[in-house]
Amino acid sequence: MAPENTHTAQDIISDSAALLELSTILNAATDLDFILGNILLSCMGKLLVSRGMIFVEKGEQEYHLRSVKGIGKREGRDHFTLPVAWDHVQHVGELQSSSNAAIRDFAAFAEDSGLELLIPMLLEEHMVGIVGLGKKITGQELLSADITFLESVAAVAATAVKSALTIEELRVVNRRLDSKVQEMNTLFEISREMNTTFDPDAILRIMSYALMGQLRVMRYIVYTSDGEKLQPVLTKMPDFDCDGERIAELSDLRETVVFSERRHPENSAEQLLADVGVHTIIPMLSQNTPRGMLCLGERVGGGRFDTLELEYLHALANITISALENARLVKDTIEKQRLEKELSVAKSIQKGLLPKEIPTLAGYQLAAINESSQQVGGDYYDVLAVSDHEYVLAIGDVAGKGVPASLLMANVQAALRTIAPLRLPLPEATARINSLIYSNTSADKFITFFWGILDTNAHTFEYVNAGHNPPYFLTGEAQCDELNEGGLILGIMGTTPPYESNKLSLQGDDMIVTFTDGVNEAMSREMEEFSDERLKALVQDCRSLSAKDTLHRIRDEVLAFTEGAAQSDDITMLILKRSD
């Protein structure tokens, strides 16, 4: 039997066989835990040691406890800073008197764990890990040959550990990369999808898929703001009254808020949200202006958002708010285009209803104008011959604007053109026009209407005024009468008190000036009305002018008066003057 303290040829062969076997196993493996386990078992089995630990390098001079054998699970520290690279086996006992506090700290842990020897795993003088071993269970001292064996094991192991560490690191990096790619794909998909829809509900639905699918958020509220008031537009907080008024303090939020041990709710709105489980508030900024926020609560699987997830949330919040803003702009534009389209339809209907040309009347001048405003009012005038010397003259103003007003106007014209040729007495004809319009329209539609029949032989003008601005009748030198005879406006009652008519006798250069309220009620920029008085004085001032010049004069005065203000109503006039 060989003496205990010597190393025989037999032992050397045995050592080599063990090393070869270990080396074969390690080189075929890529899993770090498997490799470390094998290193420990191989050392412990060969040297009859019952305790072992391996620390592996993780970061600069950082060593993590990664594999443990023969020592119960220990709570507490599992990583250490070691500002050294040992080039040979260290004895724990000697290290405890090291001048370096970090090394003493490590040695104390090793001692405490029952380790005696620390064997560095060196790769080109770099320590990739440390194998720690306890006492031999036989109580024998370690031989120098044992040390040589351990150093050989460590050398063989170092390469395998390094490769496994690299592979492990790659896996982590790969996974992180995969996550990032996944995140980018999601954002890309969301922005593409959001750009193809202008429906706010669809945009919010896409966002909620992303919150739930990408981040597993189950409780959240989305608020948006029109610049004044926060309004909940999506909520997954069933029992929470999420009225925006209650959290008005947050309407100007620009920075992300994450409630934590260090950052508690700072105002009552934050407290309110925190109380229902909101822990993260992401502002939604559109061109740097707060336009809403995501209030995020419970996630399945728990946990707060890490930095990358917060970045993702910011991107998501911004994409969402800009999609919502776009949707709003598109909606506004479409609405505006629809209105413009409607206006142009209304204008063309209205223009089509006005007489294409004013007939020439023997011994009379007739002038007419309709200048429509942006808004398109419902002004109307008409001239039609009912015999070779009798003409119907009419002017009216339809309630409302746009297409509905134009259609009502068409109704009036149809009624007038149907009834006028029947040659009924004027009051009765007016009553019939009224009942036709009444039965064809709703009660809120009405028309102020003035019409009359001019007889160019008898030089008479018989008229009915159904609630229209009284026209001016200029006769003699300075006489200016208002033509009021008539009755109720058209279209509000099916049966009205009988209309009354009045027959004027037209002399010399008598003139009748009819107009709509776009003339006398024209507004200046200072919101002053042109007024009946001003109009009456102006008309009297035109006493010596022709019908056409009078018309131009009035129009020019009104336009000068309203210069700079938006023309809010049509300017319509029909002027008749006897000229023989």
Added chain:
Amino acid sequence: MSEFSVGVRQRDTISVLDLRGYLDAHTAPELEKAFQTELEGDRYNIVVNFSELSYISSAGLGVLMQFIEDVRSNDGDIKLSNMSSRVYNVFDLLGFPMLYEIFDQEDDAVKKFLNKSENLS
């Protein structure tokens, strides 16, 4: 545009949703509709078979999340099966394997439901 469809089969008391094609934010509403129909019919034992699904984005996972609470509070579950590795990878990256039972084969998912109801009776 991207193609996606959902087929529904009944196996015993279990609804099996067969997903086909490309499931993303654009097509997710279809899956949402399919789930809604099952829930409205009080069918809360649901297996989603992914064998014909070629792509899933987080929006698809969002749909699953949207219904899971409702389903589980009605003593049901959504179990997943037959995922390609590509589809599984997305679930894995987003931490979903801890939330859903994922089976290699539809039969195993169905059996799990049936065993549970046997134990209860």
